[in-house]
Amino acid sequence: MLEYVFIERSEITETGDYDLEGLFVRLNHAIDSIGAKRVVLDTLEALFAGLPNEAILRAELRRLFRWLKEKGVTAVITAERGREQLTRHGLEEYVSDCVILLDHRVTDQIATRHMRVVKYRGALHGTNEFPFLIGNEGLSVLPITSLGLNHKVSIERIPTGIPRLDAMLGGKGFFRGSSILLTGTPGTGKSCLAACFAQAAARRGERVLYFSFEESPNQTIRNLHSIGVRLEPFVDCGLLRFHAARPSFCGLEMHLATMFKEIATFQPQVVIVDPITSLLEAGSDSETRGMVTRLIDYLKGGQVTSLFTSLTQGGHALQQSEIAMSSLMDSWLLLQDVEGNGERNRLLYVLKARGMAHSNQVREFLISDRGIDLVDAYIGPSGVLTGASRVAQAAREKAEALASLQEAARRKRELARKHATLEQQIARLRSEYETEEMELRRMDEQAGTRTRVLTAERTELARLRHADVSANGHRQTRGRLGKQR
């Protein structure tokens, strides 16, 4: 029931003492006619603007609050905020049981509504200021601080879509429901990796919600064709949904509320925010940190695995903007560009991965038309070699290995040859020795024979001549020997 109360100051002349019994009578009549339990008075300022005597109004206001309470109705009464104090007349907040302060602030051209419970008799209430939104589904308040860290955790692991990356993460990939931060300078392949992750999840039949704050969905899909990632079949069959919006389109709260709503309606298992940093620029540090915390809390509460890409500005400070965020994340992958030998190559590190034995090694991150692959980067005395240098180094190593192999073979052959020579020498010496030995034996035999023959001849001669053996025998022997030769 709506009761319209109209006061026009110009129509009213004040002539002495009065009270607001008329208002009470009207309220009473309205309440009783429909048996109301709730009363909304919007707004008290109309009374103060219409009636000149503030002293009477203050007294009557006090009576009104008491009367409403006695009537047993819950009343919501709106009033304007005062310039110096909480309320314009410095009275309303004392007579009411609960005071909620609303305000609307514009920071950096983005307006955000805030809400704070100033007092609430008989209740433990949050004292902080919360941003809130008025959307097409009414008022939504998203508390900055969650009640506690008591999410359910899963021991299930989900692959990343890149086998070598899984291997780096203890061989199985990320935990389900964990939050993953992917940082890198421009052009390091953050979105590609995120898309691979999305594709892998969709292939498993999981629903993936992709928040894109820089590219339109069609552009993302088209660009991913170049690395062999095809997302449109998943979009068509409803497993993958894109939500694209410019970060400057609305305030952080609105973004957060929209994201919550999308997540609540789509019920995804995997959420990708690409990139979270463009959102961060929409608010101050504390606001964005609060926002990321709330988003992660919300996602973790629903066991949703989330991947946030984060753009780092070039230069040395790799971890500059992530300091606030990284502690909220369970895993942190870093993509880095290295320049050398006239080319740029990408490196991937796993900076942290809570709850798993992750690799501390750097991998080279290759993006080709067949997708993403990781290869071992060459680490030598001159540092990490990637790209063409790595290939050159590998070729060099291969050549060196071949050369040493050939050297070994050559030495082996030489040794064999030496062995053969030695064998030959041994054989020659042996045959020489044998020849000599044989000669010697023959000489021995000859000598023996001759002695025997000589002895026999001498004996014969001596027998024949009966001569002096020693005088003629010698000449005879020489003469016979000379004949024999």
Next chain:
Amino acid sequence: MKNAARPQAAPARRPARLWQLRLYVAGQTPKSLTAFSNLKEICESHLKGRYEIEVIDLLEQPHLSRGDQILAIPTLVRQLPHPVRKIIGDLSNTERVLVGLDLRAAG
């Protein structure tokens, strides 16, 4: 405008009109009784024979408060002559009542 020197000017301008006055009260409170007696007195002295007073007790007829947008009690409403005028309070300040009823120009 300063024309307080002609106190009888207003009634002289509209001699034959009937004045319809409505006094809203809520029960027989001292304020209501004072207001009624003050009104009677003013009417007798300024509008003799040309007025009607209707007293509405909102405790008995609460729905009537909506029509004239009554919040304050007592409220005197000048139904006729037009335009409608509202005077709140116990009518103890006669000068202001006369000004409010347009019986005397503001001075």
